[in-house]
Amino acid sequence: MHVTLASKPVPIGLSNVGFVPLYGADLRQKVLALFSPQDQFTAVGLYLLDRWWSLEDILKTADPARDGCVEVETLGERIVLYILNRVVYRAMEMSSDELPFLCHGESDNAKILWKDGQAVGFYSVKPSGSLCSTFLTQCYQLPIMDSIFVRKCHRDNGLGLQMLENFVECFKEDCLGLRYPLSKVMYKVCGKYLSLYPADRDLLWEVESVGRPSQRTNIANKIQYLPFTEHSVANRVGAENEGVMEKVTSRIQEAMEYTVEIVVRF
Template sequence: MEFPVDVLVSGRHEDLESSAQSYMNKLLYSNPDNTQCLTLPNTRKIRISPANVGFVPLYGANLKHKVLALFAPEDQFTAVALFLADQWYAVEDILRTSNTAREGLVKVRSVGERIVLYVLNRIIYRTAEMGSNEVPFLCHGEEVFAKILWKNGEAVGFYSVKSKGSLCNSFVSQCYLLPVMDSIFVRKDHRGNGHGLQMLEDFVDSFKDDELGLKYPLTPAMQKVCRQYLRTYPADVDLLWEVEGVGGPYQKVKVASKLGSMTLQCKQFKWVLKPFLFFCLHLAVEISALPISTRTRSSERRQKKRPREEPEESAVENRPEKINRSLKTPHI
């Protein structure tokens, strides 16, 4: 089976839109009692009707080129399929290829590859796999430099670069002063396999400038990748920069310096934390050395005797009566 990226090698945007417009016109005048359904890879069937079909811009704010999308009834903002090469393809199938030579990082050139990049960024990452503390990437432009990571016949990631001299979206009249990697993504099921480092190495190999930028702010995952890179290539300590805006003198920070300062702050925190932990440990030892009484309030109450009332002694002694010796007794 051939997939869109294999079919649309030499296709044009105009051909896709013309085909989609013809299909849409037929759909508008089709019999509503005889609607078609698309079966997704998870066997779910989605009804195809004018109510859940519409054109979406392929390049974000640039409305010049659009594709026809099919939406699930419960979510009118996330496409489940696109109409490409005169037929519907589920999102999962758009990310596949039958070309075994398409493996590793492949530069985006054809319309089919641009659509794969759109699906990875706009549908997979933004609606399904973006972290709660992450900022979504903007839609990629038509001419942006990008590479897709293919693995075993499936697109599993991408990275894109704002080339030196290209216009900056935030500053309409200013251009980037150095190449800046402005997006990088690896699907969740394929993380932890070194693909982030693989992409960073490829970025360095693709641009021969003395300074290369990484878009601000660096995510924790990207910081980890940069640490791995600098440990592997310590001579590139002056190569990577965290860039805001176009990368002017006050808009960039050396990545190695930033990671070093973060490590220093972590060590300083440990220096403060270590004496505190030692104090807590010492206090715990002292407390454990104190004698512990097994006598409780309840046991004391049980052992305590009720005081008995002792009889009071009489203050007056019982003296024997005195004998009156003045009395004479008669002689017998």
């Protein structure tokens, strides 16, 4: 038996069909997944509403006008979030310098980024005061952006910056956290944000654990010393230009002193 997904026939058999947990370690809710015959760890479709759906079809909405960051509320949106995180990001698009995100829980605070009716990214947040799953007796000390992702085919269009701006707009605290370790791409996004909003240089912090003051590093300060960020490049260029001007000024002064000395002796 075969099913056609994304214009390609995929065989269906006991060896490539199985249930996967929608919320990671929580095994109460599962979805039936179809895996590629060439890769038994990568899902190519899910069985929903009495039929098989390709992943790309699930990532589309019937409303082509849906756009921007939309809070995840329905089961369907949870499934879209699962596909973006566990399949698209982890199995297909994760960079070598990045760490995989954990599965999002059933009640996790998350938003999906929609563009022209397609799900192209997401971010999730651990609100201030919520319990930490790793340290059950401790609560997060500030809102922390726990994960953020934009599909590769939609990058370099300002979408990461759009989600960061949305995160800032939704939380009015004096300090906001981003989960350690940040990727190179996310440092660049933060650099763009801070260049647009320089008054927020003390707003964004890279945080570990629950984000106590001793577990925070100011992102604006850190960006200045990172070699791959536009902000640090601009600082280096400025410093180099200042160095050149100092040398030129020094030589002009030396020349003037030498000229004065000749005139006096003459």
